[in-house]
Amino acid sequence: MLPDPLIRLIDELKRLPGIGPKGAQRLAFHLLKTPREQTDRLVDAVRDVKECVTYCSTCNSITDVDPCALCRNEDRDRRVICVVEEPQNVAAVEKTREFKGLYHVLLGALSPLQGIGPDDLKIKGLLARIGDGVTEVILATNPNVEGEATAIYLARLLKPLGVRVTRIAMGVPVGSDLEYTDEVTMHKAIEGRREV
Amino acid sequence: MLPDPLIRLIDELKRLPGIGPKGAQRLAFHLLKTPREQTDRLVDAVRDVKECVTYCSTCNSITDVDPCALCRNEDRDRRVICVVEEPQNVAAVEKTREFKGLYHVLLGALSPLQGIGPDDLKIKGLLARIGDGVTEVILATNPNVEGEATAIYLARLLKPLGVRVTRIAMGVPVGSDLEYTDEVTMHKAIEGRREV
Numbered sequence: 001m002l003p004d005p006l007i008r009l010i011d012e013l014k015r016l017p018g019i020g021p022k023g024a025q026r027l028a029f030h031l032l033k034t035p036r037e038q039t040d041r042l043v044d045a046v047r048d049v050k051e052c053v054t055y056c057s058t059c060n061s062i063t064d065v066d067p068c069a070l071c072r073n074e075d076r077d078r079r080v081i082c083v084v085e086e087p088q089n090v091a092a093v094e095k096t097r098e099f100k101g102l103y104h105v106l107l108g109a110l111s112p113l114q115g116i117g118p119d120d121l122k123i124k125g126l127l128a129r130i131g132d133g134v135t136e137v138i139l140a141t142n143p144n145v146e147g148e149a150t151a152i153y154l155a156r157l158l159k160p161l162g163v164r165v166t167r168i169a170m171g172v173p174v175g176s177d178l179e180y181t182d183e184v185t186m187h188k189a190i191e192g193r194r195e196v
Numbered sequence: 197m198l199p200d201p202l203i204r205l206i207d208e209l210k211r212l213p214g215i216g217p218k219g220a221q222r223l224a225f226h227l228l229k230t231p232r233e234q235t236d237r238l239v240d241a242v243r244d245v246k247e248c249v250t251y252c253s254t255c256n257s258i259t260d261v262d263p264c265a266l267c268r269n270e271d272r273d274r275r276v277i278c279v280v281e282e283p284q285n286v287a288a289v290e291k292t293r294e295f296k297g298l299y300h301v302l303l304g305a306l307s308p309l310q311g312i313g314p315d316d317l318k319i320k321g322l323l324a325r326i327g328d329g330v331t332e333v334i335l336a337t338n339p340n341v342e343g344e345a346t347a348i349y350l351a352r353l354l355k356p357l358g359v360r361v362t363r364i365a366m367g368v369p370v371g372s373d374l375e376y377t378d379e380v381t382m383h384k385a386i387e388g389r390r391e392v
Contacts, residue, residue, distance in 0.1 A: 003260035005248045009241040029284050043239045045205040052201045064199035
């Protein structure tokens with residue numbers, strides 16, 4: 001009963017992550033009501049991202065200039081490289097304002113189940129960067145099975161190159177309640193305990 | 197730290213209903229990874245909807261031809277008009293395959309708090325349609341305060357025109373559990389009880 005263009009829009013919206021059939025319909029009706037200038041801004045923003053945003057040839061993070069602003073920034077500590085899985089993880093680390101080094105984005109994590117092996121990740125580029133006076137590589141892959149496997153794999157490759165390899169701490173998140181902490185996290189928290 | 201085009205896309209996505217800052221960021225990164233042809237289809241679908249979809253001059257439902265397919269369909273029973281608030285409500289009633297009459301979309305509901313009065317709704321057009329052999333108007337506005345107020349208001353306008361005015365039944369939804377039924381719904385369910 002819906003007009004064809006609207007059905008096509010709902011179909012396209014359904015392909016987006018986290019948007020189901022109901023959500024797609026609600027979004028489509030919302031866009032229908034939205035003033036043309038606002039939908040034009042949305043459409044242009046999507047188009048601009050596809051046209052202007054690429055991956056940095058050094059760290060594989062996303063950027064609109066190559067190399068990216070972080071890689072070009074002379075104030076960053078070039079001796080430390082923080083390895084993350086996805087470009088958005090860079091933003092998560094940057095938010096802390098603690099880390100002053102450079103990044104390397106793997107664009108994924110090892111996952112034999114999904115058929116993602118070492119050759120599917122940006123590992124060669126990481127190894128090539130180790131020569132330039134790098135003293136430490138911080139492995140900040142996700143604290144899950146894939147991220148952990150990736151960290152172990154990278155540690156084995158990096159250590160023979162004479163570089164310090166560290167892994168971010170796993171434990172109970174700040175502000176949480178021990179009552180709701182799962183046993184694996186609790187195990188990591190006790191294992192990683194430190195003197196006070 | 198994110199490229200400007202990506203920040204603009206996240207900002208535009210955040211304006212959509214039900215999409216918060218985190219969801220907008222996730223969607224933006226997803227669109228970045230999505231093949232260009234798929235994002236082009238999405239962009240074209242939004243543009244087509246804005247260009248081709250309008251409101252039916254008879255029932256105010258959305259359509260890409262005027263009058264809409266439902267209003268033009270000679271097989272529909274032209275003696276019964278089902279009044280709903282929004283175009284998407286037409287689809288909800290159509291799904292039942294029970295109703296064979298026509299529709300009238302108010303494009304809203306009375307809401308003094310939001311400053312929406314009778315003149316902001318498509319009521320004049322409804323009254324104008326009553327002449328054409330219409331024998332019954334089913335008020336299918338939402339079962340909430342605004343929808344109920346709108347139904348009462350319309351009933352007062354329509355009854356003097358000599359047309360039968362009915363309201364959809366309110367009660368416990370099929371498949372639900374009485375334990376979780378709120379008291380207002382339970383009240384409506386008892387009030388509207390029928391002989392078995």
